[in-house]
Amino acid sequence: MALQPEGTPCWADAMFADVEGAKRFYGDVLGWTFGESSTEFGNYTQAYADGKAVAAVVPPMPGAEEQSAWCLYLASPDVEATARKIRDNGGQILMEPMKVGDFGSMTLARDPGGVVFGVWQGGTHEGFDVRGVDGAFCWAEVFTREPDKSDAFFPAVFPYTAKAMDMDAHGEEFRTFHVDGDPVLGRMRMGEEFPADVPPYINVYFGVPDCDAACATAVERGGAVVWGPMNTPFGRFASILDPHGATFSVIDGSTTEGEMPEMRDI
Structure with missing residues (x-):
């Protein structure tokens, strides 16, 4: 099992x-x-x-x-x-x-x-020893240009239920997939801000004690900040491109701003 x-x-x-x-x-x-x-x-x-x-x-x-x-x-x-x-x-x-x-x-x-x-x-390796702390996995989001396909696919393969939040006046939607009522994965549409040569991917978030300091270190070590830092109700986060071309995000969950958004069942 x-x-x-x-x-x-x-x-x-x-x-x-x-x-x-x-x-x-x-x-x-x-x-x-x-x-x-x-x-x-x-x-x-x-x-x-x-x-x-x-x-x-x-x-x-x-x-x-x-x-x-x-x-x-x-x-x-x-x-x-x-x-x-x-x-x-x-x-x-x-x-x-x-x-x-x-x-x-x-x-x-x-x-x-x-x-x-x-x-x-x-088997003997269960996966993450820890999550949700500094240096560890905190969250992940599917970034896709075809959200309808991902929205149908993932709940068909895994026992997910879904919730959604309208993000703007145009009805742009952020979706979360849940297991036993707990959110485990998000889904975002890739808009025009993403260059055409950037493929769909899953954005992985790792915890840090200071988002701005992590970004500064990343730049000093040859990486680039591609988005943020930004305060949200979930924490202060930013997306980083490492020197080898891999994208990931960092988040300081202790620095929050605003009220948690309302999500509706789908």
Whole structure:
């Protein structure tokens, strides 16, 4: 059975051609330390926040040296069954389900709108040791140009219910997916502010004690702030492009402004 509720974000990793450079950057920006590389599993290297596993970095596989990107994994009690649901609902399997030693089983997939994500069936590795604290995963949002496809796909594959919030006078909508009543994943439409060559993706948020300081460090270390910092009812956050081309967000949940928005059931 699933070690975490099905559909819950449970792990995040990214491929970097320059793993040592990525370790320096994320160590400085997020305060991560790193374990020993696992040569048996392609030099997969876990990142830690205060000794707790929060993510991983890995060199690209041969022939996959494209732009770096963060990949979010969603929990499954049966990765083979989830892969079938992905196919049945118009998604594409990019990496067939496979066992990763006794750590667990995984597959990589793409939704009908082009959003890449992973599925993880935990074994001895359940996923995040901690979340919602400095240096750890806090939240994630699907960024897509075809929200209708993602809105239909994800609740068909995972046991999600959904809520929505109108964001402006034109009816632009932000949606959240819930597991057992708890929000686990957001969905945003990619507008004209996104260059045409930016593919759909899942934006992963990591906690920081000071959003502005994290942004300043990111810029000093060769990254760029692409949006923010901005105060919200959820915290002060910003989106960052790392020196290797991967986008992620940082959020200081202790600095909030405004009232929580009202969400309606769908």
